[in-house]
Amino acid sequence: MNIAVTPPRSNAPRAAMYYYDTFDRDFVNERVAQFRDQVQRRVSGALTEEEFRPHRLMNGLYLQLHAYMLRIAIPYGTLASNQMRQLAMIADRWDRGYGHFTTRQNLQFNWPKLADVPDILQALAEVEMHAIQTSGNCIRNVTADHFSGAAADEIEDPRPTAELIRQWSTAHPEYCYLPRKFKVAVTGSSNDRAAVLLHDIGLRIVRNEAGEIGYSVIAGGGLGRTPMVGKVVRDFLPREDLLAYLAAILSVYNRYGRRDNKYKARIKILVHETGLEEIKADIEAEFAALDRSGTNADPEEFARIAAYFAPPEFDAAAGTSIFEAEKARNPEFARFASTNLATHKAKGYTIVTVSTKPVGGVPGDVTSAQMRVLADAADLYSSGELRISHEQNVILPHVRLDDVFALWQLLQTAGLATANAGLITDIIACPGMDYCSLATARAIPIAQDISKVFADPERQKLIGKLGIKISGCINACGHHHIAAIGILGLEKSGRESYQITLGGDPTFSASIGERLGPGLEAHEVPQVIEHLVEIYLAERQGDEAFIDTYRRIGQAKFKPALEREVEDGSHL
Amino acid sequence: MVLISEGYFSENCWSLLGDGEAWPFEQDVIVPLARVHEGANVLRKGRLGLLLPNTTEVADVVPYFDQVALLAVQFPAFSDGRGFSLARQLRRAGFKKELRAFGPLLPDQYASALACGFNTIEIPDDRALRMPQAQWRAAYQARDVAYQRGYAHAGSILDRRRAAK
Secondary structure: OOOOOOOOOOOOOOOOOOOOOHHHHHHHHHHHHHHHHHHHHHHHOOOOHHHHHHHHHHOOEEEOOOOEEEEEOOHHHEEEHHHHHHHHHHHHHHOOOEEEEOOOOOEEEOOOOHHHHHHHHHHHHHOOOOOOOOOOOOEOOOEEOOOOOOEOOEOOOOHHHHHHHHHHHOOOOOOOOOOOOEOEEEEOEOOOOOOHHHOOEEEEEEEOOOOOEEEEEEEOOEOOOOOEOOEEEEEEEEHHHHHHHHHHHHHHHHHHOOOOOHHHOOHHHHHHHHOHHHHHHHHHHHHHHOOHHHHOOOHHHHHHHHHHOOOOOOOOOOOOHHHHHHHHHOHHHHHHHHHHEEEEOOOOEEEEEEOOOOOOOOOOEEEHHHHHHHHHHHHHHOOOEEEEOOOOOEEEEEEEHHHHHHHHHHHHHOOOOOOOOOOOOOOEEOOHHHOOOOOOOOOHHHHHHHHHHOOOHHHHHHHOOOOEEEEOOOOOOOOHHHOOEEEEEEEEOOEEEEEEEEOOEOOOOOEOOEEOOOOEOHHHHHHHHHHHHHHHHHHOOOOOOHHHHHHHHOHHHHHHHHOOEOOOOOEO | OEEEEOOEEEOOOEEEOOOOOOOOOOOEEEEEHHHHHHHHHOOOOOOEEEEEOOOOOHHHOHHHOOOOOEEEEEOOOOOOOHHHHHHHHHHHOOOOOEEEEEOOOOHHHHHHHHHOOOOEEEEOHHHHHHOOHHHHHHHHHOOOOEOOOOOOOOOEHHHHHHHHO
């Protein structure tokens, strides 16, 4: 078989990220061969669909509403430019010329053919990528802060920790048939951008009084049908004990997690039903009983991985004169600069968020042509490196401020310069009924309609940061529970019905949104959102965020937003 | 049921004691854990094995480690991974004799079962028909190094990296 590999640009920078050694490479190639064999056995009938299912799921292959869907892991959201080009190649050769970035920092192709999937996996392996454990009841792709290694508020880059966990959890002999899926997120910053309180395990890199780095370990968070904020099970775990402690949690969960009801099988239910103190005692007892030194990675192994993530060399003389001059000359660019940049740890540099949410667009969808422009942008302006955020946007982590204008011009040529990062039109939406077989309502068209209502950039700027997240069913892939304004699409007597929740918060001050009232018709949603925003603007004090206004004045003040005119002129 | 050992369909000298069946005298027999107390009144020559539900607490089995020649851990479905953790715990508690995975496992799980401490697998007949010995043999031979330390697989990548330094 001839796999086309997109050649890297001859002068492309080498992204500061993990690279496979021969062990990693052999392992992934072996898995591709294994899946090729499994596909053949399925086709021959040796495996029933039921028996094939866990294998295809463990390789990221779902059966969706219209076709198979392949979910590719982008470990902790980090991607090199050549990997992005390979994704573009795959989109063109085996799919329909686009891919979809997800809320778990993954990429989904919506139209692959089963027979092509082994070739796609081989093409991924060529650029050190895979789709292993992006699905199934196993430890999923580990996510991390998308500003890792660049953010000014960082204690430590969380990606070496995430990479160590990625390796440890890959094809784990004991933990691949858990009661349910298992998601781990890591943050190394004082501001949480990885939603660590809302994962099965959340790890927060902290420093103890002695100045040593370790982890605050959170367990039992999650969204879905029963959203719960995770609980701290260990205030400070020394770094060297990380894998043994994770093993202790996983062993307790594997043995005692519920298997009688799929919807009560996540660890959050076990933590909730067992009680925090008892589950902590169970974990600690297992941790004490297992062979720690035989389970943990050596500090040298951690150091080996961490060395790959050494930041690129930053130019100490990087200036801001071009940046300032272009902002003064060009209001459109100034708007982009005011919304889509985040503070970088190095002077003269910035973090650029490339929004995948143009007005009326499909959140997270990126065409192959756009992928190539993003790859070029990374090579030219961001040390060859990209990130995918759980907000479904693409991040260029290391951009000189004086390059931002040129970058913005390049992004404009591909329709990627939308100035709305974090604003009301930067909407998270799951694929919903347009693709997903679990969905009970559409999500994408709702996002499109809302973004059209708030299209005016001046109005968006006036409203400020405000997150809207939409899920097309109670499984909550659109994270609506943790949105300032959440929208949940359900089916009610054969019609789509949308519930509004308010007051969700994904950060260290995490909270689950509360339902505002009865469900709405699809066409009513944008109007109600407008009313909610009007109430917020009338009530907010200074530059208060929506969540703070909400917490201060309470939900009752927002209830009138549900009053709306119906077609016959009466009010509901 | 078909016994698999080292990738081969093998002769099984053990039989499972059915509901209400009397304990055989000479035959090696696997007895459900819930019936083990009956053994105190039975004079026997054959060896004893115990069939453990995957919810078994290890402490309830440790007292029998000396009396039994085999422990069989039930897998009610291939997708129920509790047996993997139970196997690990039995090994950790010091059980050194034959540990058998009992249920509809797949060849693709063979390596994991061995890594967690199982020696043999006993699968239902219909499954053995659809998944013939060649597939188990291939899975046995394809066992490879893995990332985890402390499991009984062909070796840990982490340890090999250290050795390669």
